[in-house]
Amino acid sequence: MKVLTAEQMREVDRAAIARGIPGEVLMENAGRSVADVIEREFAPLARQRMVIFCGKGNNGGDGFVVARLLAGRVARLDVVRAADPEPQITAEMREATVVVDALLGTGFRGTVEGRFAELIRAINQDFPRAKIVAVDVPSAMQVRADITVTFAALKPELLLDDRAGKVVVADIGIPADLIQSDLETNEAHDFAPLFRPRKRDAHKGDFGHVLVVGGAPGKMGAAAMAGLAALRAGAGLVTVAGSGSSRLAPELMSEPLDNFSLERKTVIAVGPGLGMNRDLVARLMKDANVPMVIDADGLNSIAGTDFRGRGVQTVLTPHPGEMARLTGAKVTDRLAAARGFAQQRNVCLVLKGHRTLIALPDGRMWINLTGTPALATGGTGDILTGLVAGLVAQFSNNIETAVRAAVWLHGRAGQIGAEELTEQCLIATDILHYLPRAIRECV
Numbered sequence: 466m467k468v469l470t471a472e473q474m475r476e477v478d479r480a481a482i483a484r485g486i487p488g489e490v491l492m493e494n495a496g497r498s499v500a501d502v503i504e505r506e507f508a509p510l511a512r513q514r515m516v517i518f519c520g521k522g523n524n525g526g527d528g529f530v531v532a533r534l535l536a537g538r539v540a541r542l543d544v545v546r547a548a549d550p551e552p553q554i555t556a557e558m559r560e561a562t563v564v565v566d567a568l569l570g571t572g573f574r575g576t577v578e579g580r581f582a583e584l585i586r587a588i589n590q591d592f593p594r595a596k597i598v599a600v601d602v603p604s605a606m607q608v609r610a611d612i613t614v615t616f617a618a619l620k621p622e623l624l625l626d627d628r629a630g631k632v633v634v635a636d637i638g639i640p641a642d643l644i645q646s647d648l649e650t651n652e653a654h655d656f657a658p659l660f661r662p663r664k665r666d667a668h669k670g671d672f673g674h675v676l677v678v679g680g681a682p683g684k685m686g687a688a689a690m691a692g693l694a695a696l697r698a699g700a701g702l703v704t705v706a707g708s709g710s711s712r713l714a715p716e717l718m719s720e721p722l723d724n725f726s727l728e729r730k731t732v733i734a735v736g737p738g739l740g741m742n743r744d745l746v747a748r749l750m751k752d753a754n755v756p757m758v759i760d761a762d763g764l765n766s767i768a769g770t771d772f773r774g775r776g777v778q779t780v781l782t783p784h785p786g787e788m789a790r791l792t793g794a795k796v797t798d799r800l801a802a803a804r805g806f807a808q809q810r811n812v813c814l815v816l817k818g819h820r821t822l823i824a825l826p827d828g829r830m831w832i833n834l835t836g837t838p839a840l841a842t843g844g845t846g847d848i849l850t851g852l853v854a855g856l857v858a859q860f861s862n863n864i865e866t867a868v869r870a871a872v873w874l875h876g877r878a879g880q881i882g883a884e885e886l887t888e889q890c891l892i893a894t895d896i897l898h899y900l901p902r903a904i905r906e907c908v
Contacts, residue, residue, distance in 0.1 A: 466618070466619055466634070466649060466650045466652065467618045467619070467644050467645070467646045467649055468618060468619045468620065468624065468646055468648040468649055468650060468832060469617070469618040469619070469620060469644065469646050469648075470620070470621060470646075470648075471571040471572055471620070473646060474571055474616075474617070474618070474620070475572065477617060477618075477639060477644060478491065478639075480643045481639045481640065481643060484640065484643075486638060486639070488523075490638065491637055491638065491639070492523060492526050492527055492530060493530055494635075494636075494638050495527045495530070495600075495601070495616050495635070495637045496526075496527045496528070496529070496530020496531045496533075496534060497530065497534060498614060498616070498635030498636070498637060499527065499530075499531045499565070499598065499600055499614045499635070500530075500531050500534040500535055502598070502612065502614050502633055502635070503515075503531070503535065503563060503565075503598060504535075506596075506598075506612060507562070507563055507596070510535065510538045510539050511538070511539065511540060512540060512562075513539045513540060513562045513563050514539065514542075514560055514561045514562050514563070515535065515539050515541065515542045515543070515561055515562070515563045515564070515565065516542075516543045516544075516545060516554075516558050516561040516563075516564050516565070516592070516595075517529075517531055517532050517542070517543070517544050517545070517564075517565040518544075518545045518547070518564070518565065518566055518567060518568050518584055518588060519532075519544055519545070519546055519547065519567050519568070520547045520567060520568040520569055520570075520581070520604075521547055521548050522569075522570060522572065523570060523572075524567050524569060524570030524572075524600055524601060524604075525546075525547065525548075525567050525568065527567055527570075527600045527601070528544075528565055528567025528600055529544070531565055531567070531600070532544050539563075541557070541561075543555075543558050543561075545558075545584065547568055547580060547584060552580070552584065554587055554591060559591050559592060559593075560594065561592050561594065561595045562594055562595055562596065563595055563596055563598060564588055564592050564595040564596070564597050565597075565598050565599075565600065566588055566597060566598065566600060566603060566604050566608045566610065567600040568581060568584060568585065568588075568604040568608075569581065569602075569604035569605050570600070570601045570602060571601055571602050571620060573604070573605055577604075577605045577607060581604070581605075585604055585605065585607050585608055588608050589607075589608060589609055596611045596612070597609065597610045597611050597612075597630070598610065598611065598612045598613075598614065599612070599613040599614070599629065599630075600613075600614060601613070601614070601615050601616055601620075602615065602620055602622060602623060602629070603628050603629055606626050606628060606629075607628070608628065609628045609630075610628060610629055610630040611630040611631065612630050612631045612632075612633065613629040613630055613631070613632050613633070614633045614635055615632060615633070615634055615635070616635055616637045616639075617634070617635075617636070617637060617639045617644055618634065618644050618646070619632065619634060619650065621800055621832070624650070624820055624832050624834065625799065625800075625819075625820050625832070647828050647830060648800070648829075648830045648831070648832070649829075649830075649831050649832075650831065650832050650833075650834055651823065651831040651832060651833040651834065651835075651869050651872065651873050652873075653873060653877075653906055653907045654907070655869065655870075656869065656870040656873065656874075656907045657907055657908050658866075659856065659859075659860060659863075659866065659867065659870055660904055660907055660908045661908075668701075669701035669702055670701055670702075671701060672699055672700055672701035672858065672859045673701055673702070673731035673732060673855075673857075673858025673859050673861070674700070674701060674702040674703070674729055674730050674731045674858065675692070675695040675700045675702070675703045675704070675730070675731065675732050675733075675734060675851075675854045675855060676703075676704050676705075676706060676725070676727070676730040676732070676734070677691045677692045677695065677703065677704070677705045677706065677707075677733075677734045677737060677854070678706045678707075678722070678733060678734065678735045678736075678739065678745070678749065678763075679691065679705075679706075679707060679722075679734075679735070679736055679737035679738040679739040679761070679762070679763075680705060680706075680707025680708050680709070680722065680737070680738045680739070681707070681708055681722065681738055681739055681740040681742075681762075682708045682709075684708075684737075684738030684739075684740065685707050685708055685709055685712045685713075685738060686712055686738065686844070687737035687761070687844065688705050688706075688707045688737045688738045688739075688847075689705065689712050689713050689714065689717070690737070690844050690847040690848055690851065690893055690894060691705075691734055691737040691847045691848070691850045691854070692704075692705040692713065692714075692717045692851060693714050693716075693717065693851065693894070693897060694847070694848045694849075694850070694851025694852045694854075694855060694896075694897060695734065695851040695852070695854045695855035695858070696714075696716055696717070696855065697851075697852075697855070697897045697900055698851065698852045698854075698855025698856050698859075698871065698874075698900075699855055699856070699859055700731075700854070700858045700859065701858075702718065703716070703717050703718065703855075704717070704718040704719065704720055704725070704730070705717050705718070705719050705720075706719075706720045706721065706722050706725035707719065707721075707722050707738070708722050727749075727752060727753055730755060731755060731756075731857075731858040731861065732755055732756045732757070732758065732854050732857045732858045732861070733749060733753050733755060733756075733757045733758070733854075734757075734758045734759075734760070734850050734851065734853075734854035735749055735757060735758070735759045735760070735763035736759055736760040736761040736762050736763025736764060736850065737760060737761055737762075737846075737847040737850055737851075738761070738762070738847070739761065739762040739763055739766075740762050741762060741765060741766060742762070742766060743766045745766075746759075746763055746767055747766075750767070750770065750772075750775070754776065754777060755777060755861075756777050756778045756779070756780065756857050756861060756864060757777075757778075757779050757780065758780045758782065758850055758853050758854045758857065759779065759780070759781050759782070760781075760782040760783075760846060760847070760849075760850040761787075761846060764781060764782075764783050764787045764790070764791060765787065765790060767791075768790055768791050768793075770810070771810060771811075772810050772811045772812050773811040775811070778812075778813055778864045779811075779812045779813070780812065780813045780814075780815065780853055780864070780868055781812050781813070781814050781815065782815040782817060782846065782849060782850060783814075783815075783816060783817065784818065784846065785799075785816075785817075785818055788802065788806075788816055791806070792806060796816075799816060799818070799822060800822065800830070802816070803816045803822045803824040803830065804824050804828060804830055806824070807824035807825055807828075807830075808824075808826055808827075808828060811826045812826065813825055813826070813865065813868055815849075815853070815868060815872060817846065817849070819836065820832050820833060820834065820836070821833040821836065821872050821876070823865075823868060823869055823872060825865055829865075831869055833869075833872045833873055833876060834876075835872075835873050835874075835875075835876030835877040835879075835880060836875075836876035836879060836880070837876070837879045837880045837883045837888060837891075838888055839879055839880075839882065839883035839886075839887075839888035839889075839891040840875075840876070840879045840891070840896075842891065842892060842893060843893065844892070844893030844894070845875075845879070845893045845896065847893065848875065848893050848894070848896050848897065849871065849872070849875045852871040852874060852900075853867070853872075855871075856868070856870055856871050870907070873903075873907075874900060874903045874904060874907075875896060877903040877906065878896045878897075878899040878902070878903040879891065879896055879899075881899040881902050881903060882896060882898070882899040885899075
């Protein structure tokens with residue numbers, strides 16, 4: 466699904482109006498869509514006590530439409546107008562069961578102060594019984610909404626911030642061809658072609674050979690997990706170049722870390738358990754003419770590297786701390802940082818975290834919606850590295866989709882595992898156990 470920034474949404478509104486759709490009609494449709502969601506979510510309406518907070522702009526106008534449509538259909542309805550000299554919230558109003566936040570929309574910029582700050586505080590604190598419904602976006606992303614009804618397309622802040630609650634995208638009559646963006650959500654149906662039945666005469670050579678470079682003394686487990694994940698993702702062969710082979714699954718081949726071969730390898734995963742080894746990573750960057758997936762200690766060895774000279778794709782999978790080391794600055798705007806880095810360094814960037822981001826050199830980006838706090842445990846990054854490498858090995862002609870699929874599957878398998886094992890009990894290798902169930906959801 467397309468994701469539009471505030472600036473893009475303003476342009477879409479202008480384009481719709483230029484096509485002959487009056488702004489008043491868009492506002493009426495927006496308010497009606499919010500009223501419809503309220504009616505659906507909080508039936509029977511006759512039992513609800515409602516307070517609607519309306520701002521001064523279009524967002525407030527949407528709120529007034531909601532008030533008009535629901536007046537007389539609920540047990541009590543009050544409107545708090547930010548434009549009033551002294552907006553009042555009475556004791557009776559504090560008994561509300563539904564509060565609608567229509568104070569500030571996507572166009573708001575700056576710091577919330579004065580009256581609006583006080584009204585936002587009131588929405589969050591003064592209605593202990595109420596469910597909060599935000600119109601388009603929670604005001605200044607400071608209101609803690611239970612439901613957000615947004616219009617025409619998703620907005621980045623609704624996906625990257627949990628305060629939006631359940632997000633409903635409403636059609637308000639804007640033509641679909643106007644909703645264009647290089648930012649989208651990462652959706653399972655896009656990956657279905659990767660998981661079609663294999664040809665009956667297929668052999669292991671058809672599905673690539675992954676080389677995992679890592680596993681320094683004391684860290685062999687990281688490389689082993691990455692290798693096993695690459696196999697579970699469907700790679701035909703996996704070799705682990707590490708400090709020892711005693712911890713490897715029998716399906717994995719091994720070579721010494723100080724004397725391994727690049728011959729006939731389809732993709733190289735560098736970093737799991739590697740330790741700082743700048744010379745080794747630099748040699749691989751120079752000599753390997755196949756896609757590379759760089760994670761963990763591999764990332765710490767390439768800060769400042771420009772990948773534009775590589776003739777093949779490079780995939781980086783940093784967490785926020787590693788991203789800060791790569792850029793030399795703390796990451797405050799994840800979207801801008803990911804897009805800028807991918808374009809400037811000519812890499813496919815997987816910026817891990819809550820709502821992992823995938824950014825390409827051409828400016829396209831995806832926000833991944835799968836995942837769980839259960840993945841905050843050692844080794845899950847190594848599993849992701851292996852999944853990316855295993856899928857890229859099979860689909861080197863479609864690397865972006867392979868990477869997106871790996872990220873989605875990693876998060877979804879984690880969710881399935883957490884549902885069965887609890888968030889506390891999930892460990893990294895459990896992801897591989899639940900991976901087949903996640904794959905089946907894609908086909």
